[in-house]
Amino acid sequence: MFLPLQSNQSLLDGPLGTIKYHPAAIGQDVAAQWFAVLRAGVPWQAQRRRMYERDVDVPRLTAHFDLDDPRLPPPLLQAAGVAGALCDCAFTAVGLNLYRDAADSVAPHNDKLHQLEAGAPIALLSLGATRRMVIRAKQAPRRRLDLDLEPGSVLVMSYITQLHFDHGIPKSTVPVGPRISLAFRRRPAGAA
Secondary structure (H helix, E strand, O other): OOOOOOOOEEEEEEOOEEEEEEOOOOOHHHHHHHHHHHHHHOOOEEEEEEEOOEEEEEEEEEEEEEOOOOOOOHHHHHHHHHHHHHHOOOOOEEEEEEEOOOOOOEEEEOOOHHHOOOOOOEEEEEEEOOEEEEEEEOOOOOOEEEEEEOOOOEEEEOOOHHHHEEEEEOOOOOOOOOEEEEEEEOOOOOOO
């Protein structure tokens, strides 16, 4: 199901969708600069969610911007240009996640299709420390791909992959530095 990992090659390409990894979409210096600006300048929010009949802290900090927001930090507009050029898509929104250390994570999930424009891809641009993403099939055979997302890399997932695969960032068993993920999406007209 998954193809061998090579630079700028599809990891998945078929009826279940496409997943492409671009390991050096931006240079290391630019990635470090964007990370520093965004970590210091974004109004990060801690969230709580209801799970198993109790409220728990979300194990990462988050932020969100529409790409036409006049308060948009410049690196986000530049990053949207990079992501959009890689997948020929004019994105309208970006969700940010700040993974502060090895204990921060996001559980396996798929993006909610009603919050995405039908057919539009999702592009994840990574800044900061390298973190492992797990991509796994929802149905048998439950194949899985462990992918180390490097700073400056972009992972592009087609719309249809959200029907067939989950993706997540597990907690790390070894110390790791902070990472920011920029998740670019195209929202349907009128979506919140």
